Amino acid sequence: MLQAIDLSKRYEDDVLALDAVNLEIKEGEVFCLLGANGAGKTTTINLFLNFIDPSGGKVLINGIDATKDPLEAKKHVSYVSENVMLYGNFSARQNLDFFAKLGGKQNLSKEDYYRHMREVGLQEIAFEKKLKTFSKGMRQKVGLTIAIIKDATNILLDEPTSGLDPKAASELMQILHQQKNMGKSILMCTHDIFRAKAIADRVGIMKEGRLVMVRSREEFLEDDLERIYMDYMQEMSLPVE
């Protein structure tokens, strides 16, 4: 379970990136965080991963305070970034091996890695190829495999479909759906309303560091998510009189 309680972040240049955000994502739930650039989505992820310290409030991962005990908290979370680069001179399998061991999975065999790569739909021919020859979609799949191998109860995704072709994005969504069905709590930051609608159990819209709206699946399907989102965005872009 992922929880943000009155979570705030003010940067050194006095920009308030996050303002008292409260969020709770339960087991088997996918929460999509929508918002424009600079709304505070990535800051929220960075706080969950303890890449930055909060200015106020706290972040709990399975009840563990990520600021006080970050290493223990991170054991229960997997992360997929917007642009999974990984080590270009390593093969896909070598990348998996490295990050799996960092995540505490010491005894996986080559076959285990192959199996996981098959699960995310990576072609067999790519398993031992250097990652620098991979397309973005393929790299994203390797990134997702790393998250799956870690087998953490929570998954954080930062714009995972950005730059992917529709087929690759759809495949990624299928994998996430499987993870959700396995009881994982998933927090996905995205601009992609279409994908959010497809997978989210709840969506939240962030604006200027605040979580201005949260809708359940039933609510946003009923209310037309695109319209709600655009309304919030237009509100933000209106000139101040």
Added chain:
Amino acid sequence: MIWHIARKEFFLNVISVRFAVSLILCLLIIPFTTVINIDDYRNQVRLYHMDKQKAENDLKKTRVYSGLRPEIIKPPNPLSTFCKGIDRNMGNRVKIYFGDIPSLPEGKASLRDNPFLNSFFSIDFIRVLSILLSVLALIFSYDLFTREKEEGTMRLALSAGISRSTLFVGKILGVLLSLIPVLIVNYLLCILIILFSEDISINSEDWINLLLIFVFSIVYILIFILIGAYISSRSKQSSISIVVCLLCWIWFAFLVPIIASYSAESFVRVQLSDNLKYSIDELNAEFYSKVDNEITPKVEKELNWNGQKGFWWYSGSYDGYEEISGTGLEIVELERRTKALSEPLRIDYADKKWAIIKENQDGFIRQNRFQNAIYSLSPSGLFEMVAEQLCRTDAKAFLAYMDDVREYRETLIEYFVQNNLFESYRYITAQPVDQILSMEETKKIANSGNIPDCWSNNNNPVLDLTGVPMFQYEQANTRNLISLSLVKIIILLSVCVVLVVMTQRSFNRYDIR
């Protein structure tokens, strides 16, 4: 986990272009430098044998004690093929004079056929290593954190549940492990070339010293890796980091040595050599004046001497060397008594001259210390100075050698004094004393033309050197060398520890977003 990260770093580095370039660079530069230094060492050995043979022959030919002035030839140091230190500037011959206390050797130890090539060929293995390893360490570490930040792998690694400290140590260890093969290749190449060179024999103690230099090379690499890592942890982009690293390299490897030399000469003043020569010449003139105006008249008065001197055979030169034969007993007596008084005075004047020379030499040593103190601000300087000390090519080793030479001179003088050699006939003549006739009889023989063999210096017997003290030099052993360079070693290790702490603290604050 640290080992896992280090292995990854090692593997990625080993398959990188920069690793291949580094190895090729080493394969080109190290053999070239080593071969040149071995060639230079061979020349030194050749010169040493020639000079030694000449010095031994000269000594064996000595017939009178006033000519017994041994020449000490410093054997070339095999470790100078690794690190020349100040050996490159020093001569190898020291003549023991009673009228001068030796300060600097004569001759040119590192003579090449073409003197115009000297400065170019003076670069040695340690200097090459110091320049090469520092730049390689920086090239391997300038993007240690920035690259991973740019590629997003650092976020992924840190999200996996490892601490920044673990990642930091693993990455530093990985880069260090990647550079150790390069270091080993450097040393192996150099050692193999030396082993295949017949002229160089390295004893077991020297091997231990080389092993220690190898260990300090690892510390040296680590320091530059940490400098690169620190710069990387303070930079947002690799492009900025590489520029700062290269500036650092130029500063530490080239500018600090130049500044050290320049400021030592500028801020620590030493008496000009012209002034020094003038003072020495004045003392020499004073000495000769005392001999001519005080000692000689005094002896002449004692002996009621009012005649002229005349010799069938006379040889004389610097430092009171005088060898006479074929002259009257009165003249021999006059010369003997003069020497008995002038030689102790000569030694007194040597002490007076030494006071001036020593002041000048102390100035040089102060300059050397000042230069070293500034050079210590650079890890390259520290490493090179530690290597020089372990190779016994530093100023301290040289000064210790010269102290031993001066001590030997004192021993020799003591031997002369104890055996009353200054007042002996043998100090000035090798002609058997019983064959030295009165002035009248000598003149008669000279006029008869029937000259005895003993009137020719060359026909007289050479000195029996049994019992004459000979110079023996004991080099400092490894333990002494370590204790001599302990301060620098501690500074080198402290720099390493400080950099580890600084870099880790900087990396802990590193913004990986």
